[in-house]
Amino acid sequence: MDHNSYLQIENIARIDAFRHHRTGIMEAILAEGKEPEAVMRIAEAQCAASGRVLITRLSDEIIMRFTETYPKDRLIFSQFKRTLVLTDGVTKRPSTGGRVAILTAGTADINVAEEAKMTAEELGCETLAIYDIGVAGLSRLLSQVEHVKTNDPDVIIVAAGREGTLPTVVSGLFDVPIIGVPVSTGYGAGGGGKASLLSMLQSCSPLCVVNIDAGFVAGALASRIANNVARVRNQKIDS
Numbered sequence: 001m002d003h004n005s006y007l008q009i010e011n012i013a014r015i016d017a018f019r020h021h022r023t024g025i026m027e028a029i030l031a032e033g034k035e036p037e038a039v040m041r042i043a044e045a046q047c048a049a050s051g052r053v054l055i056t057r058l059s060d061e062i063i064m065r066f067t068e069t070y071p072k073d074r075l076i077f078s079q080f081k082r083t084l085v086l087t088d089g090v091t092k093r094p095s096t097g098g099r100v101a102i103l104t105a106g107t108a109d110i111n112v113a114e115e116a117k118m119t120a121e122e123l124g125c126e127t128l129a130i131y132d133i134g135v136a137g138l139s140r141l142l143s144q145v146e147h148v149k150t151n152d153p154d155v156i157i158v159a160a161g162r163e164g165t166l167p168t169v170v171s172g173l174f175d176v177p178i179i180g181v182p183v184s185t186g187y188g189a190g191g192g193g194k195a196s197l198l199s200m201l202q203s204c205s206p207l208c209v210v211n212i213d214a215g216f217v218a219g220a221l222a223s224r225i226a227n228n229v230a231r232v233r234n235q236k237i238d239s
Contacts, residue, residue, distance in 0.1 A: 051091025119219025164196030
Protein backbone atom coordinates (compact mmCIF):
# COMPACT_ATOMS: atom_id res chain seq x y z
CA MET A 1 0.00 0.00 0.00
CA ASP A 2 1.18 3.51 -0.85
CA HIS A 3 2.48 5.42 2.19
CA ASN A 4 0.25 8.34 1.17
CA SER A 5 -2.90 6.22 1.28
CA TYR A 6 -5.23 5.63 4.20
CA LEU A 7 -7.47 2.99 5.72
CA GLN A 8 -11.20 3.65 5.37
CA ILE A 9 -13.31 2.71 8.41
CA GLU A 10 -16.89 2.65 7.12
CA ASN A 11 -18.07 6.28 7.01
CA ILE A 12 -16.38 7.09 10.33
CA ALA A 13 -12.69 7.67 9.72
CA ARG A 14 -9.80 7.58 7.29
CA ILE A 15 -6.80 6.32 9.25
CA ASP A 16 -3.41 7.69 8.26
CA ALA A 17 -1.67 4.42 9.13
CA PHE A 18 1.57 5.41 7.41
CA ARG A 19 2.06 8.79 9.05
CA HIS A 20 4.89 7.42 11.16
CA HIS A 21 6.79 6.38 8.03
CA ARG A 22 6.44 9.87 6.53
CA THR A 23 6.93 12.06 9.59
CA GLY A 24 8.37 9.92 12.38
CA ILE A 25 5.21 10.51 14.44
CA MET A 26 2.36 8.03 14.48
CA GLU A 27 -1.31 8.92 14.21
CA ALA A 28 -3.02 8.75 17.61
CA ILE A 29 -6.72 8.65 18.42
CA LEU A 30 -8.30 11.56 20.23
CA ALA A 31 -11.23 9.95 22.08
CA GLU A 32 -12.72 13.24 23.23
CA GLY A 33 -15.77 14.18 21.13
CA LYS A 34 -16.14 10.71 19.60
CA GLU A 35 -18.78 8.09 20.27
CA PRO A 36 -17.41 5.07 22.17
CA GLU A 37 -18.29 2.71 19.31
CA ALA A 38 -16.37 4.87 16.84
CA VAL A 39 -13.31 4.93 19.10
CA MET A 40 -13.43 1.15 19.44
CA ARG A 41 -13.68 0.56 15.68
CA ILE A 42 -10.91 3.00 14.85
CA ALA A 43 -8.63 1.59 17.55
CA GLU A 44 -9.12 -2.01 16.43
CA ALA A 45 -8.41 -1.16 12.80
CA GLN A 46 -5.36 0.93 13.59
CA CYS A 47 -4.00 -1.69 15.98
CA ALA A 48 -4.43 -4.34 13.31
CA ALA A 49 -2.50 -2.15 10.85
CA SER A 50 0.39 -1.14 13.12
CA GLY A 51 0.34 -3.44 16.14
CA ARG A 52 -0.08 -0.59 18.63
CA VAL A 53 -2.28 2.48 18.90
CA LEU A 54 -2.25 5.42 21.33
CA ILE A 55 -5.63 6.76 22.49
CA THR A 56 -5.90 10.03 24.43
CA ARG A 57 -8.56 11.89 26.46
CA LEU A 58 -10.49 8.80 27.52
CA SER A 59 -13.90 9.07 29.16
CA ASP A 60 -15.05 6.68 31.88
CA GLU A 61 -17.42 5.02 29.40
CA ILE A 62 -14.68 4.41 26.84
CA ILE A 63 -12.35 3.07 29.52
CA MET A 64 -15.06 0.59 30.53
CA ARG A 65 -15.58 -0.49 26.92
CA PHE A 66 -11.88 -1.25 26.46
CA THR A 67 -11.52 -3.12 29.75
CA GLU A 68 -14.59 -5.22 28.95
CA THR A 69 -13.49 -5.97 25.39
CA TYR A 70 -9.75 -6.68 25.63
CA PRO A 71 -7.57 -8.77 27.98
CA LYS A 72 -5.40 -6.82 30.41
CA ASP A 73 -2.18 -7.76 28.64
CA ARG A 74 -3.28 -5.78 25.57
CA LEU A 75 -4.01 -2.57 27.50
CA ILE A 76 -1.41 -0.14 28.83
CA PHE A 77 -3.01 2.70 30.79
CA SER A 78 -1.53 5.93 32.08
CA GLN A 79 -1.47 6.58 35.80
CA PHE A 80 -5.06 7.82 36.06
CA LYS A 81 -6.33 5.90 33.00
CA ARG A 82 -6.89 8.92 30.73
CA THR A 83 -4.42 7.74 28.08
CA LEU A 84 -4.20 4.22 26.70
CA VAL A 85 -2.06 2.12 24.40
CA LEU A 86 -3.89 -0.80 22.79
CA THR A 87 -1.53 -3.49 21.51
CA ASP A 88 -1.94 -6.66 19.50
CA GLY A 89 -0.16 -8.50 22.31
CA VAL A 90 2.92 -9.10 20.17
CA THR A 91 4.28 -5.84 18.78
CA LYS A 92 6.74 -4.15 21.14
CA ARG A 93 7.23 -0.42 21.27
CA PRO A 94 10.39 0.83 19.48
CA SER A 95 13.56 1.83 21.29
CA THR A 96 15.57 4.68 19.79
CA GLY A 97 17.78 5.67 22.69
CA GLY A 98 16.18 9.11 22.96
CA ARG A 99 15.73 10.36 26.53
CA VAL A 100 12.86 12.58 27.69
CA ALA A 101 12.20 13.89 31.20
CA ILE A 102 8.67 14.96 32.16
CA LEU A 103 8.05 17.24 35.12
CA THR A 104 4.87 18.70 36.57
CA ALA A 105 4.21 21.62 38.86
CA GLY A 106 1.28 19.93 40.61
CA THR A 107 -0.63 16.68 40.89
CA ALA A 108 -3.47 18.23 38.85
CA ASP A 109 -1.08 18.40 35.88
CA ILE A 110 -0.33 14.67 35.81
CA ASN A 111 -2.94 13.61 33.24
CA VAL A 112 -1.48 15.98 30.63
CA ALA A 113 2.06 14.96 31.57
CA GLU A 114 1.19 11.25 31.26
CA GLU A 115 -0.20 11.86 27.78
CA ALA A 116 3.14 13.41 26.83
CA LYS A 117 5.06 10.61 28.53
CA MET A 118 3.22 7.80 26.79
CA THR A 119 3.51 9.57 23.44
CA ALA A 120 7.27 9.86 23.81
CA GLU A 121 7.52 6.22 24.87
CA GLU A 122 5.49 5.02 21.90
CA LEU A 123 7.92 6.94 19.70
CA GLY A 124 10.84 5.02 21.15
CA CYS A 125 12.10 7.23 23.96
CA GLU A 126 13.12 6.36 27.47
CA THR A 127 11.32 8.59 29.97
CA LEU A 128 11.84 9.94 33.46
CA ALA A 129 8.73 11.32 35.21
CA ILE A 130 8.90 13.51 38.32
CA TYR A 131 5.63 15.02 39.47
CA ASP A 132 4.46 17.69 41.94
CA ILE A 133 7.61 19.82 42.15
CA GLY A 134 6.11 23.28 41.59
CA VAL A 135 7.69 26.57 42.58
CA ALA A 136 5.35 27.14 45.55
CA GLY A 137 7.71 24.73 47.31
CA LEU A 138 10.92 25.38 45.37
CA SER A 139 12.93 22.94 47.48
CA ARG A 140 10.98 20.10 45.84
CA LEU A 141 12.39 21.04 42.44
CA LEU A 142 15.89 21.75 43.70
CA SER A 143 16.03 18.35 45.40
CA GLN A 144 15.47 16.69 42.00
CA VAL A 145 17.96 18.65 39.88
CA GLU A 146 20.84 16.22 40.28
CA HIS A 147 18.53 13.26 39.73
CA VAL A 148 17.38 14.73 36.41
CA LYS A 149 20.94 15.57 35.37
CA THR A 150 22.10 12.04 36.22
CA ASN A 151 19.52 10.67 33.79
CA ASP A 152 20.94 13.01 31.12
CA PRO A 153 17.72 13.83 29.21
CA ASP A 154 17.88 15.15 25.66
CA VAL A 155 14.80 17.31 26.25
CA ILE A 156 12.56 18.16 29.22
CA ILE A 157 8.79 18.58 29.13
CA VAL A 158 7.33 20.72 31.91
CA ALA A 159 3.57 20.75 32.52
CA ALA A 160 2.19 23.52 34.74
CA GLY A 161 -1.16 25.17 35.36
CA ARG A 162 -2.13 28.27 37.36
CA GLU A 163 0.63 30.85 36.79
CA GLY A 164 2.83 28.47 34.78
CA THR A 165 6.17 29.46 36.30
CA LEU A 166 7.90 26.10 36.47
CA PRO A 167 9.10 25.83 32.83
CA THR A 168 10.96 29.14 33.10
CA VAL A 169 12.71 28.04 36.29
CA VAL A 170 13.62 24.68 34.77
CA SER A 171 14.94 26.41 31.66
CA GLY A 172 17.29 28.37 33.89
CA LEU A 173 18.68 25.19 35.45
CA PHE A 174 19.28 22.81 32.50
CA ASP A 175 21.16 23.05 29.20
CA VAL A 176 18.70 21.05 27.07
CA PRO A 177 15.58 22.15 25.16
CA ILE A 178 12.57 22.77 27.42
CA ILE A 179 8.97 22.29 26.24
CA GLY A 180 6.38 24.08 28.34
CA VAL A 181 2.85 22.67 28.47
CA PRO A 182 0.22 25.03 29.93
CA VAL A 183 -2.42 23.05 31.82
CA SER A 184 -6.02 24.11 32.28
CA THR A 185 -5.87 24.06 36.07
CA GLY A 186 -6.41 27.31 37.92
CA TYR A 187 -9.47 29.54 38.21
CA GLY A 188 -10.54 33.18 38.25
CA ALA A 189 -8.75 35.71 36.06
CA GLY A 190 -6.54 33.82 33.63
CA GLY A 191 -8.11 30.50 34.58
CA GLY A 192 -8.39 27.49 32.31
CA GLY A 193 -4.71 27.62 31.42
CA LYS A 194 -4.69 31.12 29.91
CA ALA A 195 -2.43 32.66 32.56
CA SER A 196 -0.10 29.68 32.32
CA LEU A 197 0.09 29.97 28.53
CA LEU A 198 0.84 33.69 28.59
CA SER A 199 3.40 33.27 31.35
CA MET A 200 5.30 30.64 29.36
CA LEU A 201 5.15 32.75 26.19
CA GLN A 202 6.63 35.65 28.18
CA SER A 203 9.39 33.50 29.66
CA CYS A 204 12.69 35.33 30.15
CA SER A 205 14.53 32.00 29.76
CA PRO A 206 14.18 30.36 26.30
CA LEU A 207 11.69 27.55 25.94
CA CYS A 208 9.21 26.14 23.44
CA VAL A 209 5.51 26.37 24.33
CA VAL A 210 2.68 24.19 23.04
CA ASN A 211 -1.05 24.79 23.35
CA ILE A 212 -3.07 24.37 26.55
CA ASP A 213 -3.28 20.70 27.64
CA ALA A 214 -1.43 19.61 24.47
CA GLY A 215 0.32 16.61 26.00
CA PHE A 216 0.43 14.63 22.76
CA VAL A 217 2.00 17.53 20.87
CA ALA A 218 4.62 18.00 23.60
CA GLY A 219 5.47 14.30 23.63
CA ALA A 220 5.70 14.12 19.85
CA LEU A 221 7.90 17.21 19.61
CA ALA A 222 10.12 16.00 22.45
CA SER A 223 10.56 12.63 20.75
CA ARG A 224 11.60 14.28 17.49
CA ILE A 225 14.29 16.23 19.32
CA ALA A 226 15.42 13.29 21.47
CA ASN A 227 15.44 10.80 18.62
CA ASN A 228 17.56 13.10 16.46
CA VAL A 229 19.99 13.56 19.34
CA ALA A 230 20.09 9.80 19.88
CA ARG A 231 20.75 9.21 16.20
CA VAL A 232 23.82 11.47 16.31
CA ARG A 233 24.93 9.96 19.61
CA ASN A 234 24.71 6.44 18.19
CA GLN A 235 26.64 7.48 15.07
CA LYS A 236 29.45 8.80 17.24
CA ILE A 237 29.55 5.56 19.23
CA ASP A 238 29.64 3.48 16.05
CA SER A 239 32.47 5.54 14.61
